[in-house]
Each structure stands twice: as structure tokens, then as C-alpha cells.
Amino acid sequence: MDNIAGKKPALIWVTHLSVLLLVLLWLFPTVGLFVSSFRSADQIASSGWWKALFPQVQNTMIRTAAPATQQMIDGNYVIEGNLFAEDGSKPGTISVWGTSSRAIDAYQAGETADMGEDGRLTVEENGDYRLVNGTEFSGSRGERVFLTAKTPPSFSFDNYRTVLFAGQATDKMGKAFINTFTVTIPATVIPILIAAFAAYALAWMDFRGRAFLIAVIVGLLVVPLQLALIPLLSFHGSVVEWFVALAGTPMEGNARRFAEVGALGRMFGFEPGDTINSKGYLGVWAAHTGFGLPLAIYLLRNYMVGLPKDIIENARVDGATDFQIFTKIILPLSFPALASFAIFQFLWTWNDLLVALVFLIDSSGDTTVMTRQIVELLGTRGGNWEILATAAFVSIAVPLTVFFFMQKYLVRGLLAGSVK
Amino acid sequence: MHPAIQGLLTIVIGVGACIGYFYFSNIILDKVIFPARGAHAGRNINRANLVRPWLFLMPGLMALGLYLAYPVFETLRLSLTDRDLGGAFVGLENYRKMSDDPKFWEAMRNNAFWLLVVPAMSTAFGLLVAQLTDRIRWGALAKSLIFMPMAISFVGAAVIWKLVYDARPLGTEQIGILNAIYLGLGGESPQTWLTIPFWNNFFLMIVLIWIQTGFAMVILSAALRGVPEETIEAAIVDGANPFQIFFKIKVPQIMGTIVVVWTTITIVVLKVFDIVFAMTNGQWETQVLANYMYDKLFRSNDWGVGSAAAMVIMLLVTPILVWNVYNARKEMK
Numbered sequence: 001m002d003n004i005a006g007k008k009p010a011l012i013w014v015t016h017l018s019v020l021l022l023v024l025l026w027l028f029p030t031v032g033l034f035v036s037s038f039r040s041a042d043q044i045a046s047s048g049w050w051k052a053l054f055p056q057v058q059n060t061m062i063r064t065a066a067p068a069t070q071q072m073i074d075g076n077y078v079i080e081g082n083l084f085a086e087d088g089s090k091p092g093t094i095s096v097w098g099t100s101s102r103a104i105d106a107y108q109a110g111e112t113a114d115m116g117e118d119g120r121l122t123v124e125e126n127g128d129y130r131l132v133n134g135t136e137f138s139g140s141r142g143e144r145v146f147l148t149a150k151t152p153p154s155f156s157f158d159n160y161r162t163v164l165f166a167g168q169a170t171d172k173m174g175k176a177f178i179n180t181f182t183v184t185i186p187a188t189v190i191p192i193l194i195a196a197f198a199a200y201a202l203a204w205m206d207f208r209g210r211a212f213l214i215a216v217i218v219g220l221l222v223v224p225l226q227l228a229l230i231p232l233l234s235f236h237g238s239v240v241e242w243f244v245a246l247a248g249t250p251m252e253g254n255a256r257r258f259a260e261v262g263a264l265g266r267m268f269g270f271e272p273g274d275t276i277n278s279k280g281y282l283g284v285w286a287a288h289t290g291f292g293l294p295l296a297i298y299l300l301r302n303y304m305v306g307l308p309k310d311i312i313e314n315a316r317v318d319g320a321t322d323f324q325i326f327t328k329i330i331l332p333l334s335f336p337a338l339a340s341f342a343i344f345q346f347l348w349t350w351n352d353l354l355v356a357l358v359f360l361i362d363s364s365g366d367t368t369v370m371t372r373q374i375v376e377l378l379g380t381r382g383g384n385w386e387i388l389a390t391a392a393f394v395s396i397a398v399p400l401t402v403f404f405f406m407q408k409y410l411v412r413g414l415l416a417g418s419v420k
Numbered sequence: 421m422h423p424a425i426q427g428l429l430t431i432v433i434g435v436g437a438c439i440g441y442f443y444f445s446n447i448i449l450d451k452v453i454f455p456a457r458g459a460h461a462g463r464n465i466n467r468a469n470l471v472r473p474w475l476f477l478m479p480g481l482m483a484l485g486l487y488l489a490y491p492v493f494e495t496l497r498l499s500l501t502d503r504d505l506g507g508a509f510v511g512l513e514n515y516r517k518m519s520d521d522p523k524f525w526e527a528m529r530n531n532a533f534w535l536l537v538v539p540a541m542s543t544a545f546g547l548l549v550a551q552l553t554d555r556i557r558w559g560a561l562a563k564s565l566i567f568m569p570m571a572i573s574f575v576g577a578a579v580i581w582k583l584v585y586d587a588r589p590l591g592t593e594q595i596g597i598l599n600a601i602y603l604g605l606g607g608e609s610p611q612t613w614l615t616i617p618f619w620n621n622f623f624l625m626i627v628l629i630w631i632q633t634g635f636a637m638v639i640l641s642a643a644l645r646g647v648p649e650e651t652i653e654a655a656i657v658d659g660a661n662p663f664q665i666f667f668k669i670k671v672p673q674i675m676g677t678i679v680v681v682w683t684t685i686t687i688v689v690l691k692v693f694d695i696v697f698a699m700t701n702g703q704w705e706t707q708v709l710a711n712y713m714y715d716k717l718f719r720s721n722d723w724g725v726g727s728a729a730a731m732v733i734m735l736l737v738t739p740i741l742v743w744n745v746y747n748a749r750k751e752m753k
Binding site for chain 2: 011012015016018019020022023026027028029030032033036044045046047048049050185186189190191193194195197198200201202205206207210211213214215216217218219220221222223224225226227228229230231232235281282285286287289290291293294297321322323326347350351352353354357358371374375378385388389392395396399400402403404407410411414415
């Protein structure tokens with residue numbers, strides 16, 4: 001292929017350019033959010049993120065120091081200082097300035113404005129100013145100066161500090177971060193184990209109905225999990241009610257609350273009056289396990305079928321049981337497929353919103369996950385881009401890390417997982 | 421107990437229970453129920469081997485049955501009953517109620533557009549990128565960058581694109597890049613893209629296309645590599661130009677894979693929920709089936725109509741389900 005393309009240099013250039021264009025197009029939205037997460041609320045609101053990497057020209061109004069700070073120098077009253085320092089903002093370079101909102105570009109940097117009885121004001125390029133008057137300055141506030149200044153790009157980690165550690169009740173991101181891990185890790189590990197055994201049986205054991213079971217699993221691959229929401233929520237509810245009845249006596253009118261606690265209930269640390277919520281980690285782990293199994297079994301079976309037959313038959317001849325063959329031969333050999341599925345399941349459970357909304361997050365909000373928190377922020381603080389961008393980036397960072405380090409396995413899994 | 425410790429405990433208990441189950445059930449089968457010794461040793465070994473597959477399969481089958489197969493039938497039952505009447509059978513009443521709801525038809529119309537646009541665009545872009553990157557040295561890097569959105573959650577993508585679509589009043593600096601470009605190209609006033617009925621659907625679709633293109637690209641790129649070199653060389657010898665090689669030689673040979681990619685993305689589209697939920701929540705005529713169903717189930721608490729909506733999604737998935745099963749069986753023979 002290279003040699004034909006090589007004959008047409010124009011085509012090569014078109015190819016390079018269009019790929020570059022596509023990559024930039026695909027990357028741009030994410031970069032926008034990433035850059036925004038390092039900017040302050042003011043910066044985000046006053047200019048597009050694409051300008052953040054260049055020095056910015058901004059119009060601002062800053063007051064000089066108050067008349068209380070005036071000094072008597074050579075018979076004149078003088079107020080001196082630096083405008084950027086007065087405002088506490090980042091130093092910049094002033095090009096033009098003015099003393100009225102109607103003429104904000106009346107003077108060049110270094111020029112002196114004569115304001116009549118208010119005195120004479122000189123503003124230098126670096127923000128140093130000198131306000132001189134023959135009579136004493138009065139009033140409580142300083143003179144207004146309108147600046148057009150160029151400020152260098154500036155970024156900070158302040159947003160990340162706010163989102164992760166500030167601990168405001170409304171932005172429970174730090175907590176949601178841990179909760180998300182709590183959901184994902186068991187929800188990734190448990191289905192792998194269950195699926196591996198089932199996949200081995202479907203790949204290497206001979207029994208009636210095997211082909212049918214494989215077909216069922218292929219079918220279940222595409223069943224929308226939306227169907228499972230209500231039936232499973234009721235099912236989790238009845239499990240709770242059954243447990244309460246088993247471990248004690250349920251309260252009248254609320255089958256999920258203990259009136260009395262039996263021996264079994266005490267063992268689990270329940271006390272009379274305790275209510276068991278049907279939403280919680282156990283439920284979400286079980287749900288993710290169930291929803292992830294078809295893909296897990298399908299992927300692993302396809303991989304295991306392809307393992308060399310000789311090894312397995314030799315082991316059988318040597319007297320190994322199926323259990324030994326599975327644990328000593330199949331499982332180690334299937335590592336790539338296990339890794340593929342683990343990544344899938346991790347990404348899927350980490351990024352999930354619907355299953356967590358339905359099976360995990362109760363009214364107390366203690367078990368909230370990151371996707372849910374971000375949606376909440378979108379609703380209540382749609383304008384606070386600095387918080388939103390940072391929160392979103394915190395949640396994106398983990399899957400992106402997994403993605404870049406384990407891309408090989410992800411690609412392999414995708415190739416094996418799409419029904420051919 | 422801290423949830424993280426609880427999580428760790430669950431892993432230990434869950435994994436321990438799984439391993440314990442598989443290990444001990446095997447021992448019991450081989451040593452207690454059908455011992456491989458005594459007068460019936462041979463017969464016992466055979467019997468144990470008949471039972472063992474089901475031992476291996478049981479946890480998986482139970483989970484699948486309970487969490488996927490049973491809900492399909494239970495949802496069907498719920499869609500035919502009324503919860504307020506104590507679960508009495510009401511026939512197709514819920515479906516009738518749903519078909520009287522203009523929001524349902526709005527969702528159906530939007531879903532139809534999603535189904536037409538997203539799989540087609542994702543596959544087309546995926547194929548384009550796969551073909552273009554095949555020839556260049558930094559192709560792997562380009563592919564990995566275009567693939568990246570696959571790792572980003574729908575919710576994260578919603579935030580990313582909300583910033584792209586952001587609109588500020590005329591006269592202030594635009595922070596959404598789309599409006600900045602629009603005004604730069606001579607647009608009169610900034611648009612709030614997500615509130616323009618009908619067209620806003622396409623702005624939501626772009627988000628899913630952005631995510632799914634990487635998936636299409638990865639699969640199609642592998643398929644393109646699998647196209648036999650001889651067929652391409654023969655075409656070159658016959659004087660075909662690169663476009664002819666692509667459309668007349670390569671594409672027909674990977675048609676099967678294109679169909680697979682197309683149907684897989686179709687399934688994703690039918691289930692699309694998070695993007696709409698996070699970006700517009702179905703307002704401004706952007707409702708889709710999955711969000712409509714969520715609305716009915718958890719906001720209006722109408723299990724009947726919600727289940728009916730879920731059954732509609734199931735019905736739309738069924739042809740693909742049958743097709744997949746048919747192909748899988750064909751392949752196994």
C-alpha cells in the first residue's frame with residue numbers, strides 16, 4: 001500500500017491533513033473542559049478557554065487606594081501605589097486607561113490625566129499610579145480607574161482543591177469518588193469469577209443443551225437493562241422483607257423495619273426500630289454482576305474455545321479433573337480475555353448513571369456516585385463552569401488512565417465481543 | 421461500617437464464597453455422591469461428569485435468569501396490569517394510555533432520528549478514520565485519540581458538550597466554542613443550541629457520534645487489515661484509483677463487519693439515556709424512549725406505562741437479538 005500512496009504525494013498530504021483535522025475535532029471538546037478546570041470563575045466567564053493559553057486583553061475597573069492613605073509630599077497631597085496590587089489581581093501590562101466609564105481609553109500608559117479639582121493622575125504601564133492634588137483628598141473611597149490591560153495566562157489548582165477537599169455539603173465529590181470505587185471494584189471482580197467457570201463449561205465440557213445455552217447468552221447480550229429496573233427493585237424489596245422476617249419481627253405497616261430483633265439480626269448488629277433500605281451497595285453489586293455476565297461469559301467462552309485442544313486433552317489423560325484443568329491451565333491462559341472484560345466492566349460500572357440511580361442512591365444521598373453528583377451540579381449550578389468542569393474531570397480522569405494504560409486489552413476485548 | 425471496608429469485605433466474602441462453592445461442590449460430587457471407587461466406579465465417573473457442567477454453570481445461570489431473563493417476563497406482566505388497582509389485569513390499557521401521550525410519540529419520532537443518524541454517522545466516520553490512519557506513521561496515536569471518548573462517561577461527555585454549546589448574551593464574550601465560531605462566521609446573535617426544537621436533537625446526537633466513532637474505528641480498522649492483499653494488488657494492476665480500491669474492493673469485503681458495527685451502535689442508541697437525562701432531560705422536544713420510561717417509572721410512579729415503554733424498547737431490540745442468535749448458531753455449526 002505504501003508504494004502506491006508514495007506515488008501520489010498530494011494524496012499523502014490530504015490524508016495527513018484530514019487525519020489531523022479529525023483528531024483535533026475529536027480532541028477539542030475535551031481539551032476545552034480540561035483547560036477550563038484550571039481557570040477561575042472570572043477567567044472562564046470573561047473569555048473562551050481557547051484564549052486562555054495566550055495573554056489576554058481585559059477591561060477592568062480598579063479603585064486607587066482610599067484618601068485615608070494620602071501623604072504630604074513637597075506641599076502636595078499624594079496617593080501612590082500599584083493598581084493590580086490594590087485589586088489583588090494578577091499583574092498585567094496596561095495599554096490605555098481612563099477615568100470615566102464613557103472614555104476608558106482616554107489616556108496612554110504613562111500619561112497624566114488632569115481631573116481638575118480632583119487632582120492629576122498618572123498611571124504607568126506596570127500599574128503604578130500617582131495621584132497628586134494641591135488640596136486634601138476627601139471621601140472614603142479611592143478614584144476609579146478604567147484599565148485595558150494585557151494579563152499573562154494563568155492557571156491554578158484551586159478548583160480541584162475546592163471540589164475534592166473543601167467539603168461543602170453541596171459538592172460531595174470527594175465522598176462520591178470513594179463511593180464510586182466502592183461500587184466498581186466488587187462489581188468488576190465478582191462477575192469475572194462466576195463467568196469464568198460458566199465459560200469453561202460452555203467451551204470445554206460436553207453436555208446436552210450447550211448450544212441452546214450459548215444461544216440464550218448471545219440473546220441476553222442485547223436485552224436492554226431498562227427492563228430489569230422495576231422487577232429487580234421489587235425483588236430487592238422482598239429480599240429485605242424476607243430477611244427482616246427471618247432475623248426478627250417486622251413492624252406492623254412497615255415490613256422493612258424491625259419491631260424486635262432475633263438472634264440472627266443481633267449477629268448483624270441490628271437493633272429494634274432499625275429499617276433496612278432496599279437500595280444499597282449489595283443491590284447495585286448484584287445488579288452490575290447480573291448485567292455484566294452475558295458479555296463476560298460470551299467473551300471468555302470465545303477465548304477459551306480457541307485455546308489449544310492438545311493441552312487440555314493431555315491433562316485429562318494424565319488424570320487431571322475438570323476443576324484442576326480449569327484452575328491450573330485455563331485460567332492462567334485466559335488472562336488476556338479476563339483483562340479485557342475487567343476493563344470493560346470497570347469502565348461501564350464507573351461511568352454508569354442509571355443503575356446507580358435506581359439501585360443505590362437513596363434519599364439520604366450518602367451513597368451518591370460521581371456521575372449522579374455531576375448531573376446534580378449541571379442542574380443546580382449550570383453556570384458554575386469552574387466547579388462543573390473540575391468535577392467532570394475528576395470523574396473522567398480514572399477511566400482515562402485505565403484507558404491509556406490498558407488500551408491493548410480494551411481493543412482486543414472489543415474485537416472479540418462484537419458478535420460476528 | 422465504612423462503605424470502602426464493606427466493599428472490601430464483600431469482595432473477600434463474595435470471591436471466597438464463589439471459590440468455596442466451586443471447590444467444595446466438586447469434592448462432594450466426586451467423593452460423596454458419585455465416588456470413583458467400589459463396584460460402580462466407572463458408572464459413577466460418567467454420572468459425575470454429567471452433573472459437573474451444571475455445577476460450573478449454576479451461579480452464572482442463576483444470576484442471568486434472575487437479573488435478565490425473569491425481568492423480561494415480569495415487565496411484560498407489569499405492562500398488562502395496573503398497580504393502583506392492586507396489580508389487576510387490565511389488558512392493553514397501559515399501551516392505549518401511552519399511545520394517547522404526545523410525549524411518547526415525540527420520543528418515538530426522536531428515537532427514529534437517532535436510529536437513522538447515529539449508527540450511520542459513527543460507522544461512516546469510523547470507516548473514514550480507519551482507512552486514513554492505516555497509511556500514516558502516526559496513525560496509532562491518531563486512532564488512540566479518537567478512541568479516547570469511549571472511556572468517558574455519557575455524563576462526562578454531556579458536561580464537555582454543554583460547554584461547547586454554551587451561550588452568553590450578545591455583547592459579552594462567548595465561552596462556548598460553537599457560538600464563538602457562529603458569531604465569527606457572521607451569525608447575528610448567540611444561539612442556545614439545546615433549546616431549538618428539532619435541531620437540538622442533532623446536537624445531542626453529535627455527543628453519541630463523538631463517543632461511538634472510536635468503537636466503529638477499532639473494529640473496522642481490524643477488518644480492513646484482514647482484507648487479503650492480493651485483491652488490492654490485483655485492483656492496482658488493473659489501474660484502479662485509491663477511491664475505487666476503497667469502495668469497490670475493500671468495503672464489499674468488510675460488509676459483514678460493517679453490519680455488526682451498525683447493529684451494535686443501534687443497540688446503544690436504543691438504550692441512550694444518560695446524555696438526554698443530563699443535557700436536556702427531555703425538554704424542548706428532545707425526549708427519547710429510555711428517558712420517557714425513566715420519567716414514567718420514577719417521576720410519575722406509573723409502573724404500567726413505564727413497563728409498556730420498556731417493552732417497546734425490547735420489541736425494537738428483538739430483531740437484532742434474533743439476527744445475532746441466528747448468526748451465532750450458524751457460526752458454531
